Amino acid sequence: MDLNNIKRFYFIGIGGIGMSALARYFKAKGFDVAGYDKTPSPLTDELQEEGIAIHFEDLGRNIPVAYREVESTLVVYTPAIPKTMGELVYVQEKHRVLKRSEVLGLITQTSKGLGVAGTHGKTTTSTMLAYVLSQSHVNCSAFLGGISSNFNSNVLVDPSAEYSVIEADEFDRSFLRLKPYASIITAMDPDHLDIYGTKESFIEGFQEYADKHKQNQLLIYKYGLPLRQTGFKGISYGINQQDAMVFGTGLHYENGRFLMDLHFGEEVWKEVVLGLPGIHNAENALAVAAMCRELGLSEAEIRSGLKNFKGVKRRFEYQVRTEKLVYIDDYAHHPTEIAALVSSIRLLYPDKKIIGVFQPHLFSRTRDFEAGFVSELGQLDEVIIMPIYPAREEPVPGVTSDELVRKIGKQATLKTPEQVLEFANTLKEGVVLTIGAGDIDRIVPEMKRILEKK
Known part of the structure; x- marks a missing residue:
C-alpha cells in the first residue's frame, strides 16, 4: 500500500x-485524524487538545462523514x-483496514526502522534509544509504548531523519510485520501464552523476528538469549558478562547517580553516568550504547x-521522594520484571521496609506465571494484591487474587483500590510501590497526594 494516496486516518482504539x-x-x-475509544482518559484528552476528534460510543455505520469516503x-x-x-464491522466491508503493526510495517519500508523487542525493557530501551539519537547529529522519528519524560510524548516526528525507532511488540506476533533495518532484543522470557501456546512457540517467534535481519544486518541482543545465528551481524551485551561482545562492569551508586564502565572489546569508557537507577536500566543503557556506537554516534x-535521559512514565517513576518516605510507580507485570524492580529497590534502599501494591494483569498471565508471582512478590516486606485486571479476557475458573494472597502468605492482603487509598493514609515511612499494567495508574495521583502530606 502507498501511504502517499491517503488523506485521512481513522483509528479504532485511538486511546x-x-x-x-x-x-x-x-x-x-x-x-x-479522528477515532474511537471505549473510555476517556488523560491521553485521549491530550489528543483532543491536539486537534484530533475522538468519540466514546460505538457509532456503527455513522462514523464521521469525511471518514466514510x-x-x-x-x-x-x-x-x-x-x-x-x-464500527469495525462496518469499515471492514468497504475500507482498507490495517492493524497498527501493519502500519508500522509500512513505515519501516520508507525509513530505516530500528526495532526494540523483548518481553521486558523494550519501552524504556526504545525511548532511551530515541532520546540519545535525537540529541546527536543522527536524529530520528520514534513510536514508543510509553510517555517519554524528556519528550512528554509517545511519538517523535523528524521528517528529515533517516531512522525510525519502533517498539517491536511480540503480542499477537505484531513484530513479525515489521521490516527492521537493525534491532535490539532485550529479553525472551515466555509471555502471552494465550497467543503462543507454549514456551517453545514463544521463543520461536523471537527467532523469526531475528531472522528478518538479513546478511550482516545489525542485531544487538542480551547475552545468553536462545537465538540461532542466521546471517545477521549479532552483538551480545551484558552486565559483568565478559564473554559478551559488549559488557558493563563496576556498576555502582554514588551521590544519587548510577555509574558503570562500558567495554567494547579493547576500548573502555570509564565511569559512564546513567540517568536511570536500577540494574535492569543499566542493561538497557548498555544495549543503547552498543546500537548507537554502531550507527556512528560519538562517545x-x-x-x-x-x-540526561529522564525515563518513561510508569517505569520506575518516582512520585514521592523524601528521607522517610519514597513512592515509586512501575509498569512491571511479569515475575521477571518484578524481580528486577525489587532487586533495584533493595540496592537503593537497603534499610527501608518495602511495601508493594500489585494489580495482576490478565487471568491467563496470572495462571501461567502464578509460581513466579508468588515467589517474587513474596520478597516484599508487605504486599497488597488488587483484583485481577481482565483487559480483553473472561474470568478463568480458580484464578483469583485471593488465591495469590493465600499462596504468598502472611505478609499479603487483598484490597480494592478504595481500600488501598485508605491504607496509604496510615503510612509514615518506607518505600511504597504501585506495580502493574492494568488501570492501577488511576489511583497513582491520589496515592501521591496522600503520601506527599506525610
Whole structure:
C-alpha cells in the first residue's frame, strides 16, 4: 500500500499507547485524524487538545462523514477491539483496514526502522534509544509504548531523519510485520501464552523476528538469549558478562547517580553516568550504547544522552521522594520484571521496609506465571494484591487474587483500590510501590497526594 494516496486516518482504539503514537505521527505529518475509544482518559484528552476528534460510543455505520469516503481513508485498529464492534464491522466491508503493526510495517519500508523487542525493557530501551539519537547529529522519528519524560510524548516526528525507532511488540506476533533495518532484543522470557501456546512457540517467534535481519544486518541482543545465528551481524551485551561482545562492569551508586564502565572489546569508557537507577536500566543503557556506537554516534554524544535521559512514565517513576518516605510507580507485570524492580529497590534502599501494591494483569498471565508471582512478590516486606485486571479476557475458573494472597502468605492482603487509598493514609515511612499494567495508574495521583502530606 502507498501511504502517499491517503488523506485521512481513522483509528479504532485511538486511546491505546501504541495507537495514539501513530495518530500523533500522522497528525504531525498533516493528515486528518479522528477515532474511537471505549473510555476517556488523560491521553485521549491530550489528543483532543491536539486537534484530533475522538468519540466514546460505538457509532456503527455513522462514523464521521469525511471518514466514510473510502478511496483516501485508511482505517487502523488494534486487536484489543472486539471483532463484533459495530464500527469495525462496518469499515471492514468497504475500507482498507490495517492493524497498527501493519502500519508500522509500512513505515519501516520508507525509513530505516530500528526495532526494540523483548518481553521486558523494550519501552524504556526504545525511548532511551530515541532520546540519545535525537540529541546527536543522527536524529530520528520514534513510536514508543510509553510517555517519554524528556519528550512528554509517545511519538517523535523528524521528517528529515533517516531512522525510525519502533517498539517491536511480540503480542499477537505484531513484530513479525515489521521490516527492521537493525534491532535490539532485550529479553525472551515466555509471555502471552494465550497467543503462543507454549514456551517453545514463544521463543520461536523471537527467532523469526531475528531472522528478518538479513546478511550482516545489525542485531544487538542480551547475552545468553536462545537465538540461532542466521546471517545477521549479532552483538551480545551484558552486565559483568565478559564473554559478551559488549559488557558493563563496576556498576555502582554514588551521590544519587548510577555509574558503570562500558567495554567494547579493547576500548573502555570509564565511569559512564546513567540517568536511570536500577540494574535492569543499566542493561538497557548498555544495549543503547552498543546500537548507537554502531550507527556512528560519538562517545561524547552517547555519554551525554545516557546521562540526561529522564525515563518513561510508569517505569520506575518516582512520585514521592523524601528521607522517610519514597513512592515509586512501575509498569512491571511479569515475575521477571518484578524481580528486577525489587532487586533495584533493595540496592537503593537497603534499610527501608518495602511495601508493594500489585494489580495482576490478565487471568491467563496470572495462571501461567502464578509460581513466579508468588515467589517474587513474596520478597516484599508487605504486599497488597488488587483484583485481577481482565483487559480483553473472561474470568478463568480458580484464578483469583485471593488465591495469590493465600499462596504468598502472611505478609499479603487483598484490597480494592478504595481500600488501598485508605491504607496509604496510615503510612509514615518506607518505600511504597504501585506495580502493574492494568488501570492501577488511576489511583497513582491520589496515592501521591496522600503520601506527599506525610
